[in-house]
Amino acid sequence: MNKSLLTFPKGGIHPPEGKDLTEHLAVETLPIPEDVEILLNQHFGAPCTPLVKKKDQVAEGDVIGVVEKGLGAAIHSSVTGTVKTIGASAHPIAVKAPAVVIQTDTEAPPREWPESDWQALSKDELLDRVKNAGIVGIGGAGFPTHVKLSPPPAAKVDTLILNGAECEPYLTADHRLMLEQPEKVVEGAKIILRILGIKECQIAIEANKPDAIETMKTACAEASNDFNVTVSPLKVKYPQGSEKQLIQSITGRKVPGFGLPFDVGVIVQNVGTAKAIYDAVVLQKPLYEKIMTISGRGIARPANLLVKIGTRISDIVSYLGGTLPGLAKIVLGGPMMGFAVSTLDIPVTKTTSGILFLTEKEIDLRPYGQCIRCGWCLEACPMGLLPNEIGVHVEAGRAGDTSQFGVFECFECGCCAYTCPAKRPLVQFIRLAKMKAKK
Ligand code: SF4
Numbered sequence: 001m002n003k004s005l006l007t008f009p010k011g012g013i014h015p016p017e018g019k020d021l022t023e024h025l026a027v028e029t030l031p032i033p034e035d036v037e038i039l040l041n042q043h044f045g046a047p048c049t050p051l052v053k054k055k056d057q058v059a060e061g062d063v064i065g066v067v068e069k070g071l072g073a074a075i076h077s078s079v080t081g082t083v084k085t086i087g088a089s090a091h092p093i094a095v096k097a098p099a100v101v102i103q104t105d106t107e108a109p110p111r112e113w114p115e116s117d118w119q120a121l122s123k124d125e126l127l128d129r130v131k132n133a134g135i136v137g138i139g140g141a142g143f144p145t146h147v148k149l150s151p152p153p154a155a156k157v158d159t160l161i162l163n164g165a166e167c168e169p170y171l172t173a174d175h176r177l178m179l180e181q182p183e184k185v186v187e188g189a190k191i192i193l194r195i196l197g198i199k200e201c202q203i204a205i206e207a208n209k210p211d212a213i214e215t216m217k218t219a220c221a222e223a224s225n226d227f228n229v230t231v232s233p234l235k236v237k238y239p240q241g242s243e244k245q246l247i248q249s250i251t252g253r254k255v256p257g258f259g260l261p262f263d264v265g266v267i268v269q270n271v272g273t274a275k276a277i278y279d280a281v282v283l284q285k286p287l288y289e290k291i292m293t294i295s296g297r298g299i300a301r302p303a304n305l306l307v308k309i310g311t312r313i314s315d316i317v318s319y320l321g322g323t324l325p326g327l328a329k330i331v332l333g334g335p336m337m338g339f340a341v342s343t344l345d346i347p348v349t350k351t352t353s354g355i356l357f358l359t360e361k362e363i364d365l366r367p368y369g370q371c372i373r374c375g376w377c378l379e380a381c382p383m384g385l386l387p388n389e390i391g392v393h394v395e396a397g398r399a400g401d402t403s404q405f406g407v408f409e410c411f412e413c414g415c416c417a418y419t420c421p422a423k424r425p426l427v428q429f430i431r432l433a434k435m436k437a438k439k
């Protein structure tokens with residue numbers, strides 16, 4: 001390993017990567033399903049209010065939901081068709097959520113989104129296009145991007161980091177995006193820099209993607225450059241792509257415990273979000289489809305797919321030839337920070353980065369034991385927390401006393417649980433503790 005590669009100083013792990021299943025597979029477009037189920041809360045904030053009613057005709061890209069009050073992002077139709085129902089659907093995290101079901105018009109031609117020049121647009125006009133396109137952080141919790149790109153003036157932001165680390169095992173959607181559409185990612189970065197009024201952008205990519213590093217370096221060099229957009233290779237170490245660790249790896253700046261990236265002069269955006277910003281500004285195309293990785297040894301044909309938002313997992317499984325014997329767990333997202341789901345009825349949202357079909361051989365099904373005080377979880381924790389103590393306190397019915405061990409600084413990366421020889425479900429303990437402890 002090249003010692004000069006950038007990384008964060010404390011903790012981290014190196015789980016088996018599992019990316020060989022899909023990293024060399026070009027993105028293919030999933031055929032449009034017969035109907036889509038578009039959730040109205042795909043973002044951090046309040047759910048959208050539907051703007052359509054049963055039997056309404058909608059075109060691909062039409063707005064179908066808006067947030068009336070507070071934080072949020074508009075929702076658009078991913079297909080042309082007729083509104084079938086407005087009701088409750090299965091949700092990846094919540095049990096049920098409001099949704100619009102649209103019957104697809106299979107004869108409708110795909111909508112065209114012609115290019116336009118963005119250079120003459122003002123900062124406010126650029127931000128409006130990002131907002132109107134309903135863009136959220138598509139690599140994370142779905143925070144509305146137009147809000148993230150409007151830090152308070154006192155923040156003195158001087159650096160944009162584009163996150164192409166993709167440190168979660170199995171996931172290769174960002175990798176393929178950087179290989180296949182590098183110029184759009186760089187153009188998206190330039191638009192963000194213009195909005196922020198700064199010049200400096202570093203595109204952070206783990207060193208296990210040397211082809212993406214070279215492709216993005218070429219794209220940066222070829223982009224007509226009023227800006228300084230460069231590539232920063234990172235050491236392969238999980239969770240290299242988490243915001244605080246990434247900022248420390250790239251800039252050496254440490255975001256305070258309960259602080260935000262702009263507190264240290266940085267804004268972080270995922271490479272997929274940068275591409276969505278390119279679409280929003282240059283094409284005026286809303287965010288209604290996304291590249292995802294479908295992987296694991298429990299699916300007949302792993303793939304990187306361009307999927308319409310609202311497509312059900314069951315439609316993806318059918319297209320890829322079904323599941324295989326030995327399937328033990330379906331995970332939305334990566335194996336470290338994703339969520340296990342028990343139904344194929346769940347629709348894809350703006351934040352679904354992948355779906356993993358994991359077999360018994362790919363997951364650890366051994367029962368967990370008592371804490372043996374080995375301290376491995378302390379060494380693995382990138383935040384310097386005490387997950388062992390949190391677990392012991394939760395088991396003892398004292399979850400309310402766990403803020404002293406840093407429970408609210410935990411971002412649930414799973415390093416502690418991964419490394420624990422007793423296989424203790426430390427992240428589940430932490431989630432429970434967060435519900436009961438006081439900040
Ligand atoms: S899940 Fe939380 S406690 Fe465990 S290693 Fe990650 S940040 Fe630390």
Ligand code: SF4
Pocket residue numbers: 370371372373374375376377378387388391416419420421422423424
């Ligand atoms: S790694 Fe597991 S067994 Fe070791 S101290 Fe942490 S919780 Fe206890």
